[in-house]
Amino acid sequence: xxxxxxxxxxxxxxxxxxxxxxxxxxxxxxxxxxxxxxxxxxxxxxxxxxxxxxxxxxxxxxxxxxxxxxxxxxxxxxxxxxxxxxxxxxxxxxxxxxxxxxxxxxxxxxxxxxxxxxxxxxxxxxxxxxxxxxxxxxxxxxxxxxxxxxxxxxxxxxxxxxxxxxxxxxxxxxxxxxxxxxxxxxxxxxxxxxxxxxxxxxxxxxxxxxxxxxxxxxxxxxxxxxxxxxxxxxxxxxxxxxxxxxxxxxxxxxxxxxxxxxxxxxxxxxxxxxxxxxxxxxxxxxxxxxxxxxxxxxxxxxxxxxxxxxxxxxxxxxxxxxxxxxxxxxxxxxxxxxxxxxxxxxxxxxxxxxxxxxxxxxxxxxxxxxxxxxxxxxxxxxxxxxxxxxxxxxxxxxxxxxxxxxxxxxxxxxxxxxxxxxxxxxxxxxxxxxxxxxxxxxxxxxxxxxxxxxxxxxxxxxxxxxxxxxxxxxxxxxxxxxxxxxxxxxxxxxxxxxx
Amino acid sequence: xxxxxxxxxxxxxxxxxxxxxxxxxxxxxxxxxxxxxxxxxxxxxxxxxxxxxxxxxxxxxxxxxxxxxxxxxxxxxxxxxxxxxxxxxxxxxxxxxxxxxxxxxxxxxxxxxxxxxxxxxxxxxxxxxxxxxxxxxxxxxxxxxxxxxxxxxxxxxxxxxxxxxxxxxxxxxxxxxxxxxxxxxxxxxxxxxxxxxxxxxxxxxxxxxxxxxxxxxxxxxxxxxxxxxxxxxxxxxxxxxxxxxxxxxxxxxxxxxxxxxxxxxxxxxxxxxxxxxxxxxxxxxxxxxxxxxxxxxxxxxxxxxxxxxxxxxxxxxxxxxxxxxxxxxxxxxxxxxxxxxxxxxxxxxxxxxxxxxxxxxxxxxxxxxxxxxxxxxxxxxxxxxxxxxxxxxxxxxxxxxxxxxxxxxxxxxxxxxxxxxxxxxxxxxxxxxxxxxxxxxxxxxxxxxxxxxxxxxxxxxxxxxxxxxxxxxxxxxxxxxxxxxxxxxxxxxxxxxx
Numbered sequence: 001x002x003x004x005x006x007x008x009x010x011x012x013x014x015x016x017x018x019x020x021x022x023x024x025x026x027x028x029x030x031x032x033x034x035x036x037x038x039x040x041x042x043x044x045x046x047x048x049x050x051x052x053x054x055x056x057x058x059x060x061x062x063x064x065x066x067x068x069x070x071x072x073x074x075x076x077x078x079x080x081x082x083x084x085x086x087x088x089x090x091x092x093x094x095x096x097x098x099x100x101x102x103x104x105x106x107x108x109x110x111x112x113x114x115x116x117x118x119x120x121x122x123x124x125x126x127x128x129x130x131x132x133x134x135x136x137x138x139x140x141x142x143x144x145x146x147x148x149x150x151x152x153x154x155x156x157x158x159x160x161x162x163x164x165x166x167x168x169x170x171x172x173x174x175x176x177x178x179x180x181x182x183x184x185x186x187x188x189x190x191x192x193x194x195x196x197x198x199x200x201x202x203x204x205x206x207x208x209x210x211x212x213x214x215x216x217x218x219x220x221x222x223x224x225x226x227x228x229x230x231x232x233x234x235x236x237x238x239x240x241x242x243x244x245x246x247x248x249x250x251x252x253x254x255x256x257x258x259x260x261x262x263x264x265x266x267x268x269x270x271x272x273x274x275x276x277x278x279x280x281x282x283x284x285x286x287x288x289x290x291x292x293x294x295x296x297x298x299x300x301x302x303x304x305x306x307x308x309x310x311x312x313x314x315x316x317x318x319x320x321x322x323x324x325x326x327x328x329x330x331x332x333x334x335x336x337x338x339x340x341x342x343x344x345x346x347x348x349x350x351x352x353x354x355x356x357x358x359x360x361x362x363x364x365x366x367x368x369x370x371x372x373x374x375x376x377x378x379x380x381x382x383x384x385x386x387x388x389x390x391x392x393x394x395x396x397x398x399x400x401x402x403x404x405x406x407x408x409x410x411x412x413x414x415x416x417x418x419x420x421x422x423x424x425x426x427x428x429x430x431x432x433x434x435x436x437x438x439x440x441x442x443x444x445x446x447x448x449x450x451x452x453x454x455x456x457x458x459x460x461x462x463x464x465x466x467x468x469x470x471x472x473x474x475x476x477x478x479x480x481x482x483x484x485x486x487x488x489x490x491x492x493x494x495x496x497x498x499x
Numbered sequence: 500x501x502x503x504x505x506x507x508x509x510x511x512x513x514x515x516x517x518x519x520x521x522x523x524x525x526x527x528x529x530x531x532x533x534x535x536x537x538x539x540x541x542x543x544x545x546x547x548x549x550x551x552x553x554x555x556x557x558x559x560x561x562x563x564x565x566x567x568x569x570x571x572x573x574x575x576x577x578x579x580x581x582x583x584x585x586x587x588x589x590x591x592x593x594x595x596x597x598x599x600x601x602x603x604x605x606x607x608x609x610x611x612x613x614x615x616x617x618x619x620x621x622x623x624x625x626x627x628x629x630x631x632x633x634x635x636x637x638x639x640x641x642x643x644x645x646x647x648x649x650x651x652x653x654x655x656x657x658x659x660x661x662x663x664x665x666x667x668x669x670x671x672x673x674x675x676x677x678x679x680x681x682x683x684x685x686x687x688x689x690x691x692x693x694x695x696x697x698x699x700x701x702x703x704x705x706x707x708x709x710x711x712x713x714x715x716x717x718x719x720x721x722x723x724x725x726x727x728x729x730x731x732x733x734x735x736x737x738x739x740x741x742x743x744x745x746x747x748x749x750x751x752x753x754x755x756x757x758x759x760x761x762x763x764x765x766x767x768x769x770x771x772x773x774x775x776x777x778x779x780x781x782x783x784x785x786x787x788x789x790x791x792x793x794x795x796x797x798x799x800x801x802x803x804x805x806x807x808x809x810x811x812x813x814x815x816x817x818x819x820x821x822x823x824x825x826x827x828x829x830x831x832x833x834x835x836x837x838x839x840x841x842x843x844x845x846x847x848x849x850x851x852x853x854x855x856x857x858x859x860x861x862x863x864x865x866x867x868x869x870x871x872x873x874x875x876x877x878x879x880x881x882x883x884x885x886x887x888x889x890x891x892x893x894x895x896x897x898x899x900x901x902x903x904x905x906x907x908x909x910x911x912x913x914x915x916x917x918x919x920x921x922x923x924x925x926x927x928x929x930x931x932x933x934x935x936x937x938x939x940x941x942x943x944x945x946x947x948x949x950x951x952x953x954x955x956x957x958x959x960x961x962x963x964x965x966x967x968x969x970x971x972x973x974x975x976x977x978x979x980x981x982x983x984x985x986x987x988x989x990x991x992x993x994x995x996x997x
């Protein structure tokens with residue numbers, strides 16, 4: 001067992017970095033420097049954790065780095081961190097997202113405040129992924145709202161106030177249900193065991209309850225996570241928020257915070273409430289498939305690039321939800337891998353969109369055409385990302401999607417059939433997008449744009465490398481993910497759930 | 500005929516004595532000296548008295564910890580952890596409010612000691628209510644508390660709104676007191692006593708064949724309390740009074756009335772009528788659901804900051820009532836914890852409102868967020884980032900955002916409700932909090948607005964600044980580490996003697 005200091009450092013370092021950035025605000029550019037330095041340290045910490053993570057610790061399932069400190073016994077609160085293969089992927093994603101978002105899309109308006117909030121957000125997100133106590137997860141989950149709200153409302157586009165409020169209220173209402181659900185679960189456990197009130201993950205996962213109670217609890221959990229993910233029909237906040245947020249904010253929202261939804265669904269809703277699965281599974285899978293098709297359909301007709309990525313994300317998150325809900329190890333591992341790869345690809349998409357916006361001043365599809373001529377390198381980088389998103393074998397997007405569909409066909413063939421249509425439509429709208437934006441003849445302002453600068457190439461390079469690495473050698477991630485997923489599935493399946 | 504004087508445990512009533520003595524002292528001094536006592540002296544005396552009460556609560560706490568809870572003066576006054584902690588909260592509320600009012604009265608040229616006497620007298624009433632073990636004593640406390648406040652609401656004689664509000668408060672408050680005392684009489688009729696412990700004993704050892712009288716009495720008591728804590732449907736006075744009263748008075752009123760009235764309500768419901776839990780729970784359930792939903796949704800359409808805070812406090816009432824509804828030690832502890840979090844947050848908020856309101860205390864319009872123009876709040880964050888930042892934190896605490904005490908306050912009462920198998924009412928309450936979040940956040944957005952305004956910087960006098968800093972620091976410190984407050988509230992809830 002490794003020391004939990006590494007995990008606490010992952011949470012604390014960004015907070016300290018945020019304070020440092022604020023202290024350094026007097027000298028122009030120094031805050032940015034501190035923030036980037038902090039995220040490099042964070043990345044290094046994440047790599048240390050990645051390399052030393054050991055998933056064979058006796059009596060701790062696949063959890064490593066665990067430790068628990070009670071904060072308030074009467075309220076049942078504790079600081080409890082631990083890491084397993086699933087959290088590990090998310091920790092890596094968090095570290096990558098903050099580093100690339102800061103490097104790729106520098107925000108010049110009140111920069112010290114902006115980078116500080118970005119780092120605070122990183123800290124809270126890390127906390128959510130590392131929390132091994134359900135209430136602690138909830139607190140971090142809620143905490144992420146505040147920096148996010150500020151980032152959207154202060155640095156966003158024209159409709160930013162509206163977008164920020166909509167984002168906050170949707171998520172807040174969703175988590176109200178989660179909150180009550182968690183409290184109920186805690187007391188159900190307390191009544192059963194007669195012990196002190198606790199929300200420790202390990203303890204709560206042994207709670208047995210009636211089928212009805214489990215279903216209600218699952219619904220209350222799923223509402224919160226469905227808003228966050230987003231899952232159709234609770235997604236309506238997301239296109240507005242993605243479009244209005246500053247680029248770094250859009251990246252955080254879609255590449256990272258959306259994963260909190262699917263992560264929570266797997267880690268808390270599915271793993272803690274196995275009794276409910278037989279009942280809720282078909283409904284949630286159906287919603288996921290609707291999301292896949294609906295997202296793809298809207299992505300075909302939406303007028304601007306950011307909204308297009310938002311709808312495309314809705315479809316991709318549908319795949320992830322589908323994978324998590326099938327209850328097969330293959331599909332669930334695929335879903336976790338896809339959470340990571342979708343995150344990486346989305347960073348790339350939003351960065352490219354940002355690069356285009358900086359050059360062209362618009363992200364409306366009708367304004368942009370024929371960029372391939374003046375900006376061939378940008379077009380090439382975009383092609384890789386697009387192909388990865390479409391699911392071209394050999395690139396990151398393929399592995400996750402393939403595993404999810406494989407698992408789904410094994411257990412729920414009909415849902416698999418409809419979900420596969422989503423793969424085709426995704427290819428349709430992405431290729432069509434490529435055709436409209438990059439092909440054709442560049443006229444007017446479009447002809448005058450410059451190609452990707454060295455800085456931009458350097459920022460996109462690690463994304464492309466990762467996309468190829470995971471596509472060619474997915475084992476590097478799957479060897480971490482699968483044992484932990486196996487653990488959850490084994491815990492879930494004996495509870496009367498058909499395979 | 501010889502009148503037997505009951506034994507008096509002076510430590511138990513020392514806070515009330517101190518407060519009343521200080522109030523009367525200021526009164527006599529003003530009368531005898533022939534000239535005005537300066538506001539500085541009056542404020543100093545008031546704060547000193549508040550600090551003295553705090554010291555006494557420490558002594559009381561160790562007394563309770565070592566010798567257990569006790570009653571005195573013919574069982575009419577009780578000294579237990581619950582009363583000690585509530586008294587402490589009230590004392591802190593008094594000190595903070597005095598600081599805010601000090602700067603305000605100098606700004607509005609309302610110097611003198613009148614404010615302080617009235618505030619001290621009202622505080623005496625609130626403290627009595629937390630210690631009362633008899634319906635009559637509760638009534639006395641309630642009246643002492645209210646009469647001072649009626650005057651305080653109209654204290655700024657330059658404002659017509661204040662006169663109107665005071666009259667409305669007085670009429671409705673008098674009505675509520677009448678209902679309360681009638682309820683007490685009916686309960687006496689049903690049980691033969693007004694002492695809470697005796698009522699509890701009587702109801703525990705007798706089966707009422709015709710409980711109609713008791714129910715009517717208990718119902719009227721609830722109505723009386725409902726008026727005081729502004730629970731829907733007895734809330735109608737509160738937006739007008741919150742708006743009409745000077746901002747520091749509103750903060751004072753919002754904090755100490757809530758503590759006093761909730762302390763008494765908890766005692767009556769749990770100590771005296773605990774055996775009737777199944778009867779009064781559905782009534783409270785309705786109060787909570789209505790207050791939560793109406794408080795939050797009517798808050799949405801308010802254009803005046805103080806009215807908005809009034810509706811927000813109605814929403815808070817619903818949450819505190821949730822702790823009463825639970826009827827357990829956890830519920831009592833939760834309600835206490837909520838009050839601990841609420842008092843600094845609300846006084847701090849009104850302190851900001853008071854300074855931003857400016858001379859005349861009238862700049863409270865936030866119609867800016869419906870695009871109708873700008874107000875004193877528009878873009879405050881650009882002009883005075885620290886003031887606006889503090890305000891945002893206090894608003895976030897009222898909203899229940901994690902990282903602030905407001906979150907754990909909601910957490911504690913929701914826990915209590917869910918433990919008593921009330922997930923539905925808990926859900927209603929918390930969804931209403933999400934609705935309320937909308938107006939808090941909209942207001943934050945007004946603060947952060949980048950629109951150009953002609954308004955100049957507002958001056959933040961020193962003692963008001965102290966209150967704001969104190970509120971923000973406690974809100975954040977205990978919001979990150981709620982352990983000490985939570986165990987204090989839990990102990991107080993456990994020591995609570997039926």
